[in-house]
Amino acid sequence: AQSVTQPDIHITVSEGASLELRCNYSYGATPYLFWYVQSPGQGLQLLLKYFSGDTLVQGIKGFEAEFKRSQSSFNLRKPSVHWSDAAEYFCAVGGAGAAGNKLTFGGGTRVLVKP
Amino acid sequence: DAGVIQSPRHEVTEMGQEVTLRCKPISGHNSLFWYRQTMMRGLELLIYFNNNVPIDDSGMPEDRFSAKMPNASFSTLKIQPSEPRDSAVYFCASSSRDSGSYEQYFGPGTRLTVT
Numbered sequence: 001a002q003s004v005t006q007p008d009i010h011i012t013v014s015e016g017a018s019l020e021l022r023c024n025y026s027y028g029a030t031p032y033l034f035w036y037v038q039s040p041g042q043g044l045q046l047l048l049k050y051f052s053g054d055t056l057v058q059g060i061k062g063f064e065a066e067f068k069r070s071q072s073s074f075n076l077r078k079p080s081v082h083w084s085d086a087a088e089y090f091c092a093v094g095g096a097g098a099a100g101n102k103l104t105f106g107g108g109t110r111v112l113v114k115p
Numbered sequence: 116d117a118g119v120i121q122s123p124r125h126e127v128t129e130m131g132q133e134v135t136l137r138c139k140p141i142s143g144h145n146s147l148f149w150y151r152q153t154m155m156r157g158l159e160l161l162i163y164f165n166n167n168v169p170i171d172d173s174g175m176p177e178d179r180f181s182a183k184m185p186n187a188s189f190s191t192l193k194i195q196p197s198e199p200r201d202s203a204v205y206f207c208a209s210s211s212r213d214s215g216s217y218e219q220y221f222g223p224g225t226r227l228t229v230t
Contacts, residue, residue, distance in 0.1 A: 032217050043119075043206055043221035051216070090158065094217045101146055101210060101217045102171065105158050 002027045004093050004106035012112040013081050021076040021109050023091030033074040034092040034103065035065055044090060050074065061085070086113040117141075119222035121207050127228045133195040136225045139188055140209030148219060149182055149192050150206040158206075164190065165212055197229045 003026045013019050025031060032051050036044040048059025055067040065076045074091060088110045094103040120139040128134055140147050148163040162172040167184045175182070179198070184190040194201055204226050208219040 034218060036221075043223045044208075046218055046220070049216070049218050101165070101212050102148075102160065102163060103217065103219060107157050 002031075002093055002104045004091050004104055006089075006091055006106035006109050008109045009107070010110045010112065012114060014114045015083050016080050019076075019078045019081045019085070019111065021089050021091075021111070023074045023076065023106060024072055025074060025091070025093040026072065027093050027095060029095050031093050032095045033065075033067060034094070035059065035063070035074075035076050036090045036092065036105075037061075037087050038090065038108075039087045047076070047089075081111075081113055083113050083115065086111055119207055119209055119220055121205075121222035121225050123225060124223065125226045125228075127230065128197055129230055130198055131196045132229075133193065134197045134201075134227060134229075136192040136205050136207075136227070138190045138192070138207030138222060140190070140207070141220055142188070144209035144211050144220075145187065146210045146212045146219075147184060147190050148208040148210075149190070150208065151203045152206060152224075153203045161192070194227075197227075199229045202227055202229050 005024045007022050034049045035047040037047050038044045047063050048057050050057050050067045058064050063078050067074050088108045090108045091106040092103040122137045145166050149161040150158055152158045161174045162182045164184045182192045204224045206221050206224045208221045210219045
């Protein structure tokens with residue numbers, strides 16, 4: 001069965017500081033991995049995705065994520081956080097397995113940005 | 116592209132009433148997903164369709180919930196009768212199964228309040 005764990009429910013970071021959000025997954029085949037962001041009152045927006053190739057992927061809004069197969073992780077990073085990055089972030093896994101094109105989402109990490 | 120369109124954006128109804136939520140997926144997408152989001156349970160997949168056919172409805176909480184996709188550009192999620200515990204934000208998402216990329220694009224959601 002596929003699953004995603006985001007160990008941190010809340011993270012508080014100062015504006016301008018770096019941010020790293022953790023994501024661990026379990027998937028029986030080659031995983032496709034995603035990070036989504038949800039601002040208050042909004043739907044989920046795709047930040048970036050990993051299918052294959054370079055394990056460091058760049059996304060929108062200055063975010064990047066690194067796929068580490070040996071650790072079953074896909075952590076999201078941003079070098080310098082802006083106040084507008086305050087939101088909830090979701091990691092998701094899917095792929096060409098028995099689950100079809102269904103995605104499994106983690107529980108989310110809520111990011112608060114201090115001035 | 117207009118993105119995924121959901122209506123209404125907000126719905127307030129009384130317990131026992133029928134509620135119908137609507138979704139128009141992105142043109143050309145052939146997979147459609149209905150999710151429910153609450154503080155307590157997070158993001159839950161209710162049902163998804165491929166080429167207008169329901170593939171997995173194991174997430175539908177009970178028989179009061181039903182979903183249809185009569186054509187490639189329209190889907191409904193109906194709750195009859197509604198109960199206060201159905202209060203949540205309901206999201207529709209679509210993806211292109213044929214592209215093999217699996218990323219889902221979310222609508223803005225419908226915030227349902229059942230009193």
